[in-house]
Amino acid sequence: MTKQLRNCRILAHKELTPNNLSMQVEWLNADQDFQPAQFVQVETSTTLDPLIRRPFSIFDTDPYSFTITYKKIGAGTQALSTRKKGDTISIIGPLGNFYPIHKIKNNQKVLIVGGGTGIASVHYLAKVLEKKNINYTLLIGFSRCTDIFCEPELQDLKGEVIITTNDGSKGKKGFVTEHFNFHDLNNSIIFICGPEPMTRAWQKKSELIGIQNYDIYASLEEYMGCGLGICNGCVVKVKIKKNDQFDFKCVCTNGPVFNLKDIIWT
Numbered sequence: 106m107t108k109q110l111r112n113c114r115i116l117a118h119k120e121l122t123p124n125n126l127s128m129q130v131e132w133l134n135a136d137q138d139f140q141p142a143q144f145v146q147v148e149t150s151t152t153l154d155p156l157i158r159r160p161f162s163i164f165d166t167d168p169y170s171f172t173i174t175y176k177k178i179g180a181g182t183q184a185l186s187t188r189k190k191g192d193t194i195s196i197i198g199p200l201g202n203f204y205p206i207h208k209i210k211n212n213q214k215v216l217i218v219g220g221g222t223g224i225a226s227v228h229y230l231a232k233v234l235e236k237k238n239i240n241y242t243l244l245i246g247f248s249r250c251t252d253i254f255c256e257p258e259l260q261d262l263k264g265e266v267i268i269t270t271n272d273g274s275k276g277k278k279g280f281v282t283e284h285f286n287f288h289d290l291n292n293s294i295i296f297i298c299g300p301e302p303m304t305r306a307w308q309k310k311s312e313l314i315g316i317q318n319y320d321i322y323a324s325l326e327e328y329m330g331c332g333l334g335i336c337n338g339c340v341v342k343v344k345i346k347k348n349d350q351f352d353f354k355c356v357c358t359n360g361p362v363f364n365l366k367d368i369i370w371t
């Protein structure tokens with residue numbers, strides 16, 4: 106659907122860990138309107154500080170609402186955390202493109218990789234794949250067990266879920282890149298969302314292995330101003346296949362999902 110500006114009612118707002126919260130927002134037909142990796146621009150504060158909206162991915166939907174999960178890290182998320190159930194909040198959405206689920210080929214293995222705040226969009230992706238009866242493996246990384254803000258939701262997923270923590274306090278110890286046999290990329294499609302170092306590491310490792318027949322799409326989390334393609338605050342450098350040159354693309358309107366093989370990190 107085309108993007109809309111709506112004043113929405115907050116249906117629930119709760120702390121999941123000391124720094125992670127979830128907010129459920131009323132939005133009729135959210136399960137139809139939002140695709141995995143799409144995001145909303147949220148007016149976090151009722152004052153002019155901070156002035157600029159903040160982007161958040163969709164974590165889940167139902168016919169009446171969507172849920173976002175967020176980490177309190179600065180002024181915007183701090184202001185957002187003070188909003189109460191029953192308050193009205195200004196939202197622009199749905200924004201951006203989405204994971205190209207339609208490109209999954211018959212017999213292709215589906216691997217989903219998430220880390221940090223990127224977990225929201227990969228969780229929603231897993232739920233949507235389940236509705237379409239598509240099998241997947243979800244590889245998901247946290248710094249430590251106390252950061253796992255969505256354990257019940259991960260347990261509810263029907264696919265294979267592999268949790269890693271950097272310090273080994275839960276699941277497998279280390280980074281998500283350490284717990285995947287990159288030779289298994291053969292005939293796979295990978296969807297990835299997480300901190301830039303994680304996404305870069307995944308791109309580098311998969312290139313090193315030299316396997317050609319896999320597809321890899323990443324949802325990028327760039328700093329955003331407008332979220333609407335106006336300020337050019339979110340550009341990334343992308344290869345243009347035809348003439349071996351590059352172009353700059355806005356993550357907010359051309360993305361957030363890109364073919365990771367096309368991204369040129371600067």
Ligand SMILES: Cc1cc2nc3c(=O)[nH]c(=O)nc-3n(C[C@H](O)[C@H](O)[C@H](O)COP(=O)(O)OP(=O)(O)OC[C@H]3O[C@@H](n4cnc5c(N)ncnc54)[C@H](O)[C@@H]3O)c2cc1C
Binds near residue numbers: 174178225329
């Ligand atoms: C498409 C998209 C989807 C997102 N989805 C989620 C989500 O589901 N849940 C969630 O918690 N966050 C998500 N984010 C990140 C979220 O928008 C930022 O955390 C938020 O804007 C921070 O606002 P703030 O005012 O609290 O912090 P600020 O004061 O703006 O920043 C605090 C610190 O965080 C860093 N930071 C801010 N924005 C980003 C960013 N985009 N990438 C890396 N570092 C950043 C700043 O450098 C600074 O160090 C998403 C970002 C994008 C672009």
Ligand code: FES
Binds near residue numbers: 331336
């Ligand atoms: S955030 Fe303004 S153009 Fe993307």
